[in-house]
Amino acid sequence: MRLFTLILALIFSLGSSSGYKFLMILNSPGRSHFNVGHALAKGLVQAGHEITVASVFPLKKPIPGYHDIYIPNVINAMRGDLAGLWASIQKSVTQKLIDHYQMGFRLTRALFEEPNFQELLKSNKSFDAIICETFYNDAHYGLAEHFKAPLIGLSTGGGLTFITDMVGSPAPASFVPHIMLPFNDHMTLFERLANVAFLAYERLLLDYYYLPGQEQLYQEFFPDNKQSFYEMRRNASLVLINQHVSLSFPRPYAPNMVEVGGMHIDGKLSPLPERIERFLNESEHGVIYFSMGSNLKSKDLPPAKVQEILKAFRGLKQRVLWKFELEDLPNKPDNVYISDWFPQTDILAHPKVLAFATHGGMLSTTESIYHGKPVIGLPIFSDQFFNMAHAEQTGYGIMLDFKALKAQDFRAAIERITSEPSYAEVVRGMSFRYRDQQHTPLENAVYWVEHVTRHQGAAYLKSAAQRLNWWQYHNADVLLILFAVVIFTIILLPYVILRLLTKLVLGEKKTQGGKVKLN
Secondary structure, three states: OHHHHHHHHHHHHHHHOOOOEEEEEOOOOOHHHHHHHHHHHHHHHHOOOEEEEEEOOOOOOOOOOEEEEEOOHHHHHHHHHHHOOOHHHHOOHHHHHHHHHHHHHHHHHHHHHOHHHHHHHHOOOOOOEEEEEOOOOHHHHHHHHHOOOOEEEEEOOOOOHHHHOOOOOOOOOOOOOOOOOOOOOOOOHHHHHHHHHHHHHHHHHHHHHHHHHHHHHHHHHOOOOOOOHHHHHOOOOEEEEOOOOOOOOOOOOOOOEEEOOOOOOOOOOOOOOHHHHHHHHOOOOOEEEEEOOOOOOHHHOOHHHHHHHHHHHOOOOOEEEEEOOOOOOOOOOOOEEEEOOOOHHHHHOOOOEEEEEEOOOHHHHHHHHHOOOOEEEOOOOOOHHHHHHHHHHHOOEEEOOHHHOOHHHHHHHHHHHHHOHHHHHHHHHHHHHHHOOOOOHHHHHHHHHHHHHHOOOOHHHOOHHHHOOHHHHOOHHHHHHHHHHHHHHHHHHHHHHHHHHHHHHHHHHHHHHOOOOOO
16 A cells, blocks of 8 residues: 555656646847757756747757747848947947847847747747746746746846846846956956946946837737736746856856756767868877857958968968868968868867867857867957956966957967966866766756746745845945935034034124123
């Protein structure tokens, strides 16, 4: 009888923790963003769940339990942004932030107006949780109420303010730099001043430009939702963040903001294509791998920059694999192999690869650390400056200024990073720490998604900070009252006392001067 009861309990527990239906929104047309969400989607399917994924990258080979919603409208909305990535390096960081918000408005609307997505909204489908990429698209979070399901945010980058707002996660400006600034957690006085100023600038833009714009989209496309826009965006059950303490630095998080950086790395290696394998194995002095990611195309580089890069590679004793999207590259040295695609993780795992020249995106940075390869950073936009500044400050990379890049600078960085063993030693230590986790990042992500779904939003994880305005969260109203009291005490109170004393003295003199002599 006891055995029968245990079997029933086991069956019940398995049935209650599996078989959920999820809707995942991956509204960014960037391949790297998709790779993060796709890894989680596959992990959930492998755990026995069913998932519907809205993205611009439908599967070529169907996976049971994985359903695509193709959203090509989103590609058109961001076409101009992708074309202008190289030029964006000339803009100030303040202008880049505005550009990100404007791009967000276009992406948010594009998804809502996508016919395939409209069909989903009008359907009677139900989901147990909504997993929404947090990419300047706050109005999309209204899908949670629309489908009466908990909201799970998926940050494919770091903890930007509009993301940490979702769960009230702390980000003290004294040691948590903004992700678009090239600072670390040991900031100088000037850097802390710049950090606070930029965060204040971001807060003003958020409250008076970005969020009102997203609110209009929310009201337009979710007219029947009962929650206000601001209530909705602060009602997330969980935010998964593509970061890990070993990749960056320790910082505080709310209990429902969980680091799962690197969950797209499964640790499985595939054989390299024969020509690439031979090119690597026959390199007597090792290989430099050079890629600017999936969104930045080397073929679109200014011709002058291409020539500077070729000049740097020419005559190197090392060989170079360069992700270059044209079949022919005039004046290409014999030690350079070009291709429009490389199996990046398999290449970084190869023992002949000595260093990775990269734009410094989060996925590339994570993969370089995972495989223990030092980096030469050429950041262009977004968190790339932060990532590469951290690489240089930590000692596993060298950051170069792409705007002023010259052949001698690039060549000197290559020679330095391949000749000084400290770079490789530091990154190998980081790789060991990163791999030394109780569970893989993907296992951790799947567990937390299941957990908040199983507990119907896991309200117990939500801190009171999610219900506070920014001035309440930072006690700005309290500080204002205290400041007023201090000002009154220091300035006004002495003035009032002085006035009273003056009146008292003058009153006594007047009384004495007005006395009548009787004798």
